[in-house]
Amino acid sequence: MSLNLLTDNELLALLRDDDEQAFRELYDRYWYKMYVIAHRKLRRKEVAEELAQELFVMIWQKRESLRVINLQAFLGVSLKNLMIDYIRRNIQEEHYLDQLQQFFPAETFATMEAVQLNELSEAIQNTLAKLPEKTREIFILNRFEHLTIREIAQRLNLSEKTIEYHLSRSTTFLRQNLRDFMTVWVLFLLS
The missing domain is CATH 1.10.10.10 (Winged helix-like DNA-binding domain superfamily/Winged helix DNA-binding domain)
Incomplete structure (x- = not known):
């Protein structure tokens, strides 16, 4: 069976059964799109790559409990949350450095x-x-x-x-x- 002909929902059903090939197909389908979105927002290639990768690691780790109706929307929201977390961490680090410089x-x-x-x-x-x-x-x-x-x-x-x-x-x-x-x-x- 050619996995590239399956819908996202069919691939997700296979993924819940630990099908690595279904995961690979979803990864190939959406990794680059998620990378482009992150890169466009953050303007940092390495960070965008890392966040897109982290998104798919999370999907693999939660594959058995993942219940998604619209995969593209889920990926977009999940990536947005990862970017927000990244920005928050950086703001905190910059704040600490600013505080240190005052002392x-x-x-x-x-x-x-x-x-x-x-x-x-x-x-x-x-x-x-x-x-x-x-x-x-x-x-x-x-x-x-x-x-x-x-x-x-x-x-x-x-x-x-x-x-x-x-x-x-x-x-x-x-x-x-x-x-x-x-x-x-x-x-x-x-x-």
């Missing part, structure tokens, strides 16, 4: 920023070292050498979906590990 002279803050940058760089290197070799390689090619997903796929002879998977996995892993690092740093500054 320290500019020279002290510049020195602290340099120390923090060195520590963050070290934390990134240590965290990258914990990733599987292929995931780490793909992350470095994308984030440090600025290759596109297509360029990486061609260079490594892998599918673009495989590259997207590895990038999603690495960014999620880094965000989780570096969030702890940043929390400790902020707590240290505030103590």
